[in-house]
Amino acid sequence: MRRDVFQAIADPTRRAIIGLVASQSMNLNAVAENFDISRPAISKHIKILTECGLLVIKQTGRERFCEVQLKQLNEVSQWVDQYKLFWNSKLDALETHLAKKSMSKNKRSRS
């Protein structure tokens, strides 16, 4: 099954994991300690995140660290920007429409 970044962020726990390791890489135990759900469940989420390319696991001595791959997140940001742009355009058009409407109403009330 092909996984992508959108599947990664579809789940709230996975979003929280990304948020946690975004600023600094963390070892797997430290990540798990931040959540109330079971260790295997966290491992499963981390596995999905690595399959999506959002996290890489790096072995340092005995510890395994999670590191976020920010390049993958750019894809999401661009995509959200598309919608932002779309809605901003629509709201611009709505503003124009409302201005036009009040203009014609004023004209009517003056005549």
Add this chain to the structure above:
Amino acid sequence: MNNEIIRLERLFNAPIANVWTAITNKDEMKAWYFDLAEFKPEVGFTFQFTGGPSKEEQYLHLCEITEVIPQKKLTYSWRYDGYPGISFVSFELFAEGDKTLLRLTHTGIGSFPETATNAFAISNFKAGWDAIINISLKNYLEKV
């Protein structure tokens, strides 16, 4: 990681009743939004429209109204025919004197697959909407 939620606010120089009509009356929606066959602000009402980057590349949008509080809030689902995933768009209105603050919230777009979203690439969308806005705005300004 809340960046898959889009929240925009815009203050309109119009009373709340006018803004509500503009977002719920099909004749007014045609002027700024989409040309719909029919629109009724009722929970369960479904509507659809096509939109896309070019004449050749059009996507069928499927929507169903999930919440209506007259003059206050309108929410509908927003998905793409033939693609998995569902998102929700809500319009909330707040009176600010004789002006109206509109808060637009679009959630759940993270549920759409990458394949669908490539179709809505920024440059593609921009080309279409730029034309609509610039032309309609220009016409409006020239009439005044």
